[in-house]
Amino acid sequence: MRFKGLDLNLLVAFDALMADRSVSRAAERVNLSQPAMSNALSRLRSYFSDDLLIAHNKRMYATPFAETLLPQVRSALAMMEGVVATSRHFEPATSVRTFRVMTSDYIATAVLFPIITRLAAVAPGVRIELLLPSQRRIEMLESGDIDLLITLQPYVTPSLPSDFLLEDKYWLVGRAGHPALGESVTLEAMLAYGHVLVAIGEERLPSFGDAHLDRIGIQRRVAMTAPNFAMLPWLLQESDWLTLMQGRLAQLMARNFQIALAPPPVAIPPLVEMAQYHVTRANDPGLRWLIDTIRSQADEVA
Secondary structure, three states, X not given: OEEOOEEOHHHHHHHHHHHHOOHHHXXXXXXXXXXXXXXXXXXXXXXXXXXXXXXEOOEEEEOHHHHHHHHHHHHHHHHXXXXXXXXXXXXXXXXXXXXXXXXXXXXXHHHHHHHHHHHHHHOOOOEEEEEOOOOOHHHHHHHOOOOEEEEEHHHOOOOOOEEEEEEEOEEEEEEOXXXXXXXXXXXXXXXXXXXXXXXXXXXXXXOHHHHHHHHOOOOOOEEEEEOOOOOHHHHHOOOOOEEEEEHHHHHHHHOOOOEEEEOOOOOOOOEEEEEEOOHHHOOOHHHHHHHHHHHHHHHHHO
């Protein structure tokens, strides 16, 4: 199909070429032969009167025009994908769709893993691909590289639609029998021990609870900073360190590790997780099914 003289299939080829900066890898990405992808690049260069990608020392480098063109192409492709998704009925039992979801390991472990294991019964052909948070999360939503972003409410991008998913609260967690975790935890007892903090993703964002304590001026002795929440029980059960952990995850970990939990001596606002997606997916029945399924699972394990 042509639009103003341009074969629209070439936009898919352009997106793959810009993603891989390699003719052979781009060809594999979209299931074309290498000669066919080389021909697509030649036709793109001819249409736009620009080299787009220049080979140098066995690598390909994008021209300034190609870099300018890329977000527009990806936005157009994402919109078309949204049109296709909206135009068909979604049936979980027969769908073979793959959903790419970006979220923290807290949500993945406490909420999504139980869903994934249940899909074999209700949606055997549906696949969920999980990605950890990235600095490119909004760009990836806009380009269609991810279908759904699950993020804290303060990090929601106002220009994109979002839905409430769940609310959770924090617990103070340490090894089983920890002397600080009695019936009534005091601030003095909490501050007497080293703490494990979590820095999330490439940006090393502090967890919501850790950031709140910092904002209100409670200074803890940091024994270690971990890259994810899943490793916390391993660090705690053999030490006297303490940490803040989300309720759903803390309850799950307490069933599998020798750890104990207690309400923290300082009030911490509940954390609110949101589901964010591109505006072109707002009426996507498959994505709506996934969000409702995640929310239902979150309510079940609350």
